[in-house]
Amino acid sequence: MSVNGNLTAAPAANAPAAEWKPRIVAFCCNWCSYAGADLAGSSRLAYPADVKIIRVPCSCRVNPMFILKAFERGADGVILCGCHPGDCHYSTGNYYTRRRMALLFSMLDYIGVERGRTRVEWVSAAEGARFSKVMNDFVAKIRELGENVKVGDLRCKE
Amino acid sequence: MHRIGVFVCWCGSNIAATVDVERVVAEAKVQPGVVFAQDYQYMCSEAGQNIIKDAIRTHALTGVVVCSCSPRMHEATFRKAASLAGLNPYMVEIANIREHCSWIHKDKEEGTEKACVLMRAAVAKVTLNVPLKAGESKVVKRALVIGGGIAGIQTALDIADAGFPVDIVEKNATIGGRMAQLDKTFPTLDCSSCILTPKMVEAKANENIRLITYAEVEEVSGFVGSFKAKIRKKARFVKEDVCTGCGVCMSKCPSKKGLNEFNMGLNNRSAIYIPFAQAIPNVAVIDKEQCIKLKTGKCGLCEKVCTAGAIDYTQQDEFIEEEYGAIVMATGFRPIDASKFDEYSYSTCKDVVTSLELERIMNAAGPTGGVLLRPSDGKHPHSIVFIQCVGSRDVSGRGKPYCSKICCMYTAKHAMLIRDKYPDVEVHVFYIDVRTPGKNFDEFYRRAAEQYDVDYIKGQVGKVYEENGQLVVRGVDLISNEQIVLNADMVVLATAIEPDPTARKVANMLTASIDTNDFITEAHPKLRPVESPTAGIFLSGVCQGPKDIPETVSQAGAAASKVIGLLAKDKLTTNPCVAHSDELLCNGCSCCEKVCPYGAISYDTKLINDHGVKENRRVATVNEALCQGCGACTVVCPSGAMDLKGFSNKQIMAEVDAICL
Amino acid sequence: MNYSYYPGCTLKTKAQDLDRYGRESAQALGIVLEEIEDWQCCGAVYPMVRDEIATKLSAVRTLMAARDKGQKLVTLCSACHNVLTRVNNDMRTDEYIRSRANSYIAPAVPYAGETQVIHYLQLLRDEYGFDNLAKAVKKPLKGRRIGAYYGCLLLRPSKVMAFDDPENPRIIEDFVRALGATPVVYGMRNECCGAYVTLKDEAQARGNVDRIIRNARIQGAEELITACPLCMYNLKKHQDGSMPVRYITELLYEALGLGSADAEVAVVDGACSACGRAK
Amino acid sequence: MQRVSEKVIARARELMREGTVNKVAGWKAGEFFYDCAPYVFESEEALKDLVYDRFCAANLSKYMIKNSVAAGAEGGKVLVLLKPCDTYSFNQLLTEHRIARENVYVLGVGCEGMCDIDRIREKGFKGITGVDENADGKTLTVHTLYGDGEVAIDDVLVNKCEFCKGKAHMIFDELISDNEDEGPRGDRFAGVRELEAMSPADRFAFWQSELSKCIRCNACRNACPACSCRKCVFDNDASGIASKANTDSFEEKMFHIIRAFHVAGRCTDCGECTRVCPQGIPLHLFNRKYIKDINEFYGEYAAGAEAGQRGPLINYTLEDIDPAAVSDKGGN
């Protein structure tokens, strides 16, 4: 299976209109997922350039406000990566993340941001291949969903 | 005004092949606040670092962004360079355009575009950076070990050998712990006392070790490097420095009906007693609940016979206050109460015993002088049934959900020793699984089955009851799929072990976290197994989880080396990227305190001057020496009073903004 | 002290001794037992599968009657006690069963397990007090060595029954002691007597009873007592008659000096008045 | 409710007279009979204006943050009248160490549901001059300039009372209530479920249409007992979300979403936000969504049912569901 295949196939085949590029923000914890992303890089495991990574010390540092901000600014997807439950560098951080994000994502869906646009994935520092696969899958999903609603317009009805 | 410098690395062709570095530089130059931008082949090289240093000086830079490899690789390098040039090292941010960009993209246009976004995000962040300074705190060069079993003794000996003073606080009248009660040890079958007592003596003799026995830690405050502990030394009613341990008082004491704890209550002891012959310190203690003199004022016999004049009925509890740089928990374990499983008739039949009781029965210094005799009538047993997993792996609510780890091996040991010494005794062992990972462990168990003809039956026992002075054991043999009824003279229960009940109290005092089974949680289950998440607290022995003697000793040594590493430092440098609470904004709600894994947040009532209005408020304070900077607290703070230095709300929001431009 | 009282079918027919002596002893102790009006059979066995609701309804009706009177519900027969306690627990804790049962019965006020079900022995221990009972004893049963036979239904499942330590119970021993006799503890006292299987295969029940009586005898019991008519039936039928078996209330009646309770009572024949429909 | 009302007012006076308390937090009628507003009475004399009727919906818990401290400083105590639903908020504030409990005397007052003047008007009444509760306790007589009429109380309850949590007080020092607790009324999550059943696009349209009505008057924030920060993040420049400089409209746009998350796990569903919103935005639909999710994901939790509870967002279990369960459920 070619990971790269995903990258090139989609736009060429059926995207005659002005090319839309999804904007995707990835929050990665410093100890596991950011290192996993580094490993994906050093293993040359490609994933689309639409993904931009922000480094945080722990997934539990991610304030729901950051995610809302991204969507307000027009992000099409936000993904949060942390150490696997039980492996948190700070012992318990990702357990809190798990609760916060489950509730936040459910709320985002409730205001009309489809569930597929938000995701939490647990990626360890050793899982470079997984990091790449996760990102490819996520981008594919976002492409499938298309452009996001303008969350920024939530209070600007014509 | 911000004066940011942006430095774009080619990393040879690693970056430059997929990222148009010149375009990144050009793009950087038009970012607000950026006054200088340059690319270079290898920024991490000395020449590259010099470019950064020169630019900092020449352009009076207030912030630096290096677009290069992962910060996990060279962040420290560039921070150091900046600091050498006079810039605060925390004013440096890295844009990872190699691992996260050039290495994963093939299309140069795409790669360049992304590199520009990452650069923009780093610039946006660095404009909000503030200079941070790593703090320092003192290290008191003394350690406290709570618990004087083999774990505590070994840890203390190792710390003391490295030249640091260490106190052992033991709640019982002697050190030695559970290991002192054991007869032989697996898998070598050497005598437990023979290997333990020399260590006890060594602990007593070591001038760096102070033994505080018959004592409990009452209060602990402070943090890593400088804890303060208050220790209650319970009254022994015997002057410790005067008593010679001759034991005359014990023989003369008229109150002899106390249960002998050391022998698991299988026989009695006098009210004044020395727990066992090799006790350290070898000093008597009076059980005040049992002593006639202390209860009624009459008697005083021990005082009369004590030629050393060591008895003091007026002795009071004493308090010792001491400062420590590190604390080791070595609080150990106890077997669970077997009467919770009375289908095995432990409460009603004397000949149903726990393994630790059997250990005493087998021991030469035990109640039967080491001769295997039935507790009910003192007769020689002809058949013994061992039942494993009594209360272990039990989620019914009666027992413990975990495997107690040591029972398979000690049961094999007991079975083997009995078969060896008394070949006429039939031995059956009911087991669910025999778990013997460990060096020479499985060989040991197989020897019991093959050489010593111990009858291992895969299955459990459902009921034990007494009939005609014998025990009827109804069990199942799952391999032959039949229910079997055996007559036995004794039944031995391999009861689960649980953390000593003092562990919970001590852990609370130390703000060390504890799991649902009351075992102390380690900072990281794989990478930091002997440290508590609370800095300066270390774990030794079974208080962290079930383990046997070799494992305990190696963990004790590991804990000691961690303590030594800490005490060897004169000062502790603290990570400056820690949480900080704005007192004016703090509601005092305690949410942050509850999610902090390190106990780094405390609440105090303080006089706050809120724009001229002075009032007493309950506000959070972060102890920077304890905080590790995870940021969990920042998210639960609804008012935004809690923020994380180096990863502040504003900084991360600025990055999001820059990426979603 | 007024309580709702649920005797159950067997106590009105084959086990009249259990009922009669229980009532009269209670009266002598100043405990008022008010029999639930128009009670129905409890169902005799607790329906163990979750999709059986209908068979729990008569128990719910009884529980509801006690609730409406605002009284604790006292039982005497072990089987009734087991069924009522467990159905009550279902009504309290199991939303599925609660809602289904309530919609079947459609009572004015839905039932949610409010009633407290207590066994006659618990009544004596927890409400009246064994120490008070000991004081009320007129003819202590001195010198009698009595084995308690608990069986299964009073004790298990212990999480629901919450009657006593299921593996080392002591309530009947304490009761025996309060009456002035000597309790004999033996291991088989909480093992099954053979129960209803006696109708299918006498030999199976006989095997069980053999083991129980043998163990009791060897451990020194001279007579056995029980609170269950079915245990009574099995224990008497499947032995040679050398081990007397009595109801707990017979012993109580005797110790309170109310007369001698002879185990031989005329058998009242005929159909079960309350649960006739089962036939 | 008449009987309880009289007893409550009498008792408040008595406590003031005895000196048990030196302040009373209650309700005072405003310009119109239906605008009963929170008021702190400082003398027995002033208490003549204390009312307790079908229009005293306001939750007084939040007022105890400042008043309990103030009362303590004066060496006195403040009496607060709390309806059953208000006690949840009071407990939650105790959990968060916001109220000096020792300075508060809680008088639990029975409540049979509060009425919404707008809903009465919707029944066709114009020129309302007064409302009286009828003896049956189920209907109101509405006096208008054009004559009297009758309306069923159940038809004009404020939203929060339509979905009353129950008549039991979670905390009190003294209780004046005739009510038997009948448990919760109605299915408070029905509205949430209705929205959940819509498509994401319809949901977005729904919220866009509702939230566009918002005039950022902060009434919700001011009334909400969970929104009791000394300084709101939206007013805090360092938070990165405040909009003082007007360079950023984030706060403008996301205010309600952020507010809902900030009170998630702490909101007692007291319904004040929706009740006070001048634009009639159903803000409770945010809070109830969180409550419903919390109940479903982590087990039933009622904020404020007990003081000292550990809220669901500052807690976890090893077996918690993964956010993937949420991400995948819809799928689209």
Add this chain to the structure above:
Amino acid sequence: MQMSEKDVAALVKEISGSDVKKCMKCGKCSATCPAYGEMRFHPHQFVSMVARGRVEELLKDPTVTRCLSCFACVERCPRGVEPANVVAAIRVLAEREQEGSNISPADVPKLVAGDPEIPQQALVSAFRKYRK
């Protein structure tokens, strides 16, 4: 509609309310079972076979009726599996399939005639246990 063996096993799990996966195969249920000798399959086998979806043999076995419902296995199971509930579920499903096969009202006069001491409780229990 004919259910597959797997579906029946799922039904057994559902109506028994027992989580058979929690079993750690220690055999304590069978060690404690007073009807062990009379039953072809033993409590631990019931749990294991239901877990593996093999219920056909269990449903055909007439000795399932020998379970005394004494709850010793439930009480003593260290994993909270409740084997007796699994046995009961099998018995009930078998009885539902073959209406009234294990005891019939016609048997009663014979039983009572043979032994007038039989308590009502035994008859009602047997009816409840042995018939649909």
